[in-house]
Amino acid sequence: MKKEFWNDTVVVITGASSGIGKALLEELAIFPCQLVLLARRAGDIPEPTAKHKDTILHRVTCDLSDPSSVQDAIDWISKRIERVDVLFNNAGITAHGRFDSLSMEVYRKTFATNFFGPVQFIKGLLPLVTIAKGNIVTTSTVSALYGVPGRAAYSASKSALHAALESLRIESLDLGIGVSLVCVPYTDTALRTSGLDSFGNLLTEAPAKGKRKSAKEVAHVLMEVAKDKEARLVTFNLSGKFLEWMRFFSPKFLEKILYKKLYDDFKTH
Numbered sequence: 001m002k003k004e005f006w007n008d009t010v011v012v013i014t015g016a017s018s019g020i021g022k023a024l025l026e027e028l029a030i031f032p033c034q035l036v037l038l039a040r041r042a043g044d045i046p047e048p049t050a051k052h053k054d055t056i057l058h059r060v061t062c063d064l065s066d067p068s069s070v071q072d073a074i075d076w077i078s079k080r081i082e083r084v085d086v087l088f089n090n091a092g093i094t095a096h097g098r099f100d101s102l103s104m105e106v107y108r109k110t111f112a113t114n115f116f117g118p119v120q121f122i123k124g125l126l127p128l129v130t131i132a133k134g135n136i137v138t139t140s141t142v143s144a145l146y147g148v149p150g151r152a153a154y155s156a157s158k159s160a161l162h163a164a165l166e167s168l169r170i171e172s173l174d175l176g177i178g179v180s181l182v183c184v185p186y187t188d189t190a191l192r193t194s195g196l197d198s199f200g201n202l203l204t205e206a207p208a209k210g211k212r213k214s215a216k217e218v219a220h221v222l223m224e225v226a227k228d229k230e231a232r233l234v235t236f237n238l239s240g241k242f243l244e245w246m247r248f249f250s251p252k253f254l255e256k257i258l259y260k261k262l263y264d265d266f267k268t269h
């Protein structure tokens, strides 16, 4: 019988206190594995609704925007854990505002959380991922595939992370590890209330209009990607593919569509 992939694995999840990270926790806790759960509110991460009797949970407080907190988390994990099979680099914030209205503080905070923190964390855990010949799966966004209007800081921070992790993937070709970027579409989570407005205040925006994924659906896709070392840039649906292709085939047409479709998102901010 084929061994269940997740049995006996060590899985690290950043952003496990809410949304997609919390859904990953719920879906993985049914397997006998070790889950290392990180967030600023790690202490509030609840017990999953269904948990295998041999599943071990570690809650580690970590503020990705604070280098010393990230180092503490790396040290904590490195002292107790011998290998990391899957690192879900999932935590992140959005920032809503036009290029010219977003304060520099918001650009910095967004990059600190979405770029510098994850880079430092992945660098720190790379030896443990290498021991396991493991997989680093990043929750990214379709907004990383093109600079989206009203999302300059968010798009830039996530696409910068794409470039850094693509470098890592090539440099690690002989290590046997996987490095993938999953460009998630609109999903029902707290992102539009956990992110920042132009001035650095918490957003209070209603969920995006139109079709949205559930956090559970996204967690399932991330879990499948984690099994595939060949996965690179993963898009879910036509909107992701469209952005990916149109950048090369007709950026002018793409920009007109983004202008029209997202007009309300950037004209009012």
Ligand SMILES: NC(=O)c1ccc[n+]([C@@H]2O[C@H](COP(=O)([O-])OP(=O)(O)OC[C@H]3O[C@@H](n4cnc5c(N)ncnc54)[C@H](OP(=O)(O)O)[C@@H]3O)[C@@H](O)[C@H]2O)c1
Binding pocket: 014, 015, 016, 017, 018, 019, 020, 021, 038, 039, 040, 041, 042, 062, 063, 064, 065, 090, 091, 092, 093, 094, 113, 139, 140, 141, 142, 183, 184, 185, 186, 187, 188, 189, 190, 191, 192, 194
């Ligand atoms: N929802 C969407 O429509 C959507 C679409 C595309 C991509 N994504 C991506 O999905 C990922 C997960 O977001 P979500 O949608 O699940 O939103 P969410 O419900 O707001 O969850 C975000 C998670 O990130 C953690 N986090 C935020 N800032 C942090 C920091 N400074 N240090 C450590 N952890 C931090 C939060 O934990 P604490 O607050 O406890 O620290 C929380 O667990 C993000 O990377 C986001 O960019 C979401």
